[in-house]
Amino acid sequence: MNHKGLDQSVFYFLNIFSHGEMPSLCEQRFVPCEIGCVRYSLRDGIMGTFHEFIDPGELPRGFRYHCQLGSSSTHQIPVSGFELANSDYHNLFRNLCEFVCPAFAMVPTVYCKANDAYRVKWCLQWLATKSRIDNRFEIFDVENLIVKLYGHKLGEEPSRASVSRSLEAVYWDYASNTRCKWHEESDMWCCALASCKKIAYCMSKALLSVYGIAITPAHLPSFDNGPGNPKVVILDTVRFQKQANRDHINSTERSGPSGNLHDRTTLEPRGLQPFNCPVGRGRGILRLLDSINALQSDNN
Numbered sequence: 132m133n134h135k136g137l138d139q140s141v142f143y144f145l146n147i148f149s150h151g152e153m154p155s156l157c158e159q160r161f162v163p164c165e166i167g168c169v170r171y172s173l174r175d176g177i178m179g180t181f182h183e184f185i186d187p188g189e190l191p192r193g194f195r196y197h198c199q200l201g202s203s204s205t206h207q208i209p210v211s212g213f214e215l216a217n218s219d220y221h222n223l224f225r226n227l228c229e230f231v232c233p234a235f236a237m238v239p240t241v242y243c244k245a246n247d248a249y250r251v252k253w254c255l256q257w258l259a260t261k262s263r264i265d266n267r268f269e270i271f272d273v274e275n276l277i278v279k280l281y282g283h284k285l286g287e288e289p290s291r292a293s294v295s296r297s298l299e300a301v302y303w304d305y306a307s308n309t310r311c312k313w314h315e316e317s318d319m320w321c322c323a324l325a326s327c328k329k330i331a332y333c334m335s336k337a338l339l340s341v342y343g344i345a346i347t348p349a350h351l352p353s354f355d356n357g358p359g360n361p362k363v364v365i366l367d368t369v370r371f372q373k374q375a376n377r378d379h380i381n382s383t384e385r386s387g388p389s390g391n392l393h394d395r396t397t398l399e400p401r402g403l404q405p406f407n408c409p410v411g412r413g414r415g416i417l418r419l420l421d422s423i424n425a426l427q428s429d430n431n
Contacts, residue, residue, distance in 0.1 A: 137283060138173040138342045143231050144273060144327040145241040147254035150187060150210050151201020153194055162187045162198055163254040164208045164216070166223075167311070167324030168230060168241070171331045173280075173342055176349030181230045182311050182324040184208065185258070186218035206314070206321040215313060224262035231268075242273040244298055244330070273330055274298070277337065284341050303332050306352035 145168045149161035163185045170179040190198050190210060198210045217223050232239035243251045252270055259266035274294045282288040303309055304320035309329070314322035335350035344350075 137280060138344060139175075141170060141172050141178070142276065143239075143241045144169045144171060144330045145231075145243050145251060145270070146247055146323045146326045147185075147251050147258075148206050148208070148321075148323045149201070149250060149254060150190075150198035150208070151205075152250070153191060153197065157191050157194055159191045161250055161253050161257070162190060162201075162210075163257055164202070164210075165206060165311075165323040166227070166254075166258075167322070167327045168227065169324075169327040169331055170230070171334070173334070173338055173344055176335060176347055176351075177328065177331050178349070179230070180324060180328075181227060183217050183223055183226075184213060184215045184313070185223070186213075186216035187211075188218070188261075206323070207317065207319050220258060220261035221263065224258045224264050227258075228264070228267075238267055238269055240269045240271065242271050242276055242330075245272040245274055245295070247326075248272060273334075277334060280334075280338055281341065284338075297337060298330060298333050300329070300333060303329050303352060306332075309352060 146166070147163055148165040150164050151162070153160055153162070164187050166181075166183050166185060168181040169177055171177050187198075187210070195210065202208055202210055228239060231241060248270060255268055255270070256266050274291050277294050278288045278291060301320075304325070310320065310322040310325040314320070314325065332351055335346065339346055339350060
């Protein structure tokens, strides 16, 4: 990676979805069904996108139910008979190569999350074999990229664990212009293109202030730039309330006699702040009842 002008360096984020991961007794490890890729730089934000649904071909014999279960629990892409699925593997893979690497002499370099790397590598090779084009892609962990970008500018590096946590943010799952058209119309957040865009969003949120770059609509969805707080949908209210109660108890235990939190060291690097939702205490009604009782006592 060229350290000169890192804010203008172009990065490619890639993800490929499958109809689940096949059991070890199946010869085929994955069943590719969707691919997304994003061209991004810190200076310009998202500069281009690539997206296709992949025709998986004949499903592994005896594992159709396994594929259906994998689909229904994630991206919900039909396992067969999907009219948007592309079976022209040669042109699909060639177009991907041209998107990532316009100059043939260059080696196409892409980044993905470490947890996705094995699946992405396997599916890329599957596509290359189907297309009869050499697979020249080099795949690297985006977590290491973010750590290096931090270290280059600040002289210190955040922990890899904190970077991984930031990449798991669900804040932009339903942001506008994030998912592909089909997933947008299906109101489904699990989308290969969206997963790549959210990596770009996380990098923008974490690194633009570090590099002194102004946020534009190409860096973050429009609702994240507007005034006020966006609407937050709590998908699991019980789990959220339990976590909120634990956070409140922990913060109380760390408070001194004055009620102020003691200074403490955080593992979060600068710019990778978690999204904090305000937690209501539920005491407003009690204060109102106390006021009513006091007024009644005065009148008596």
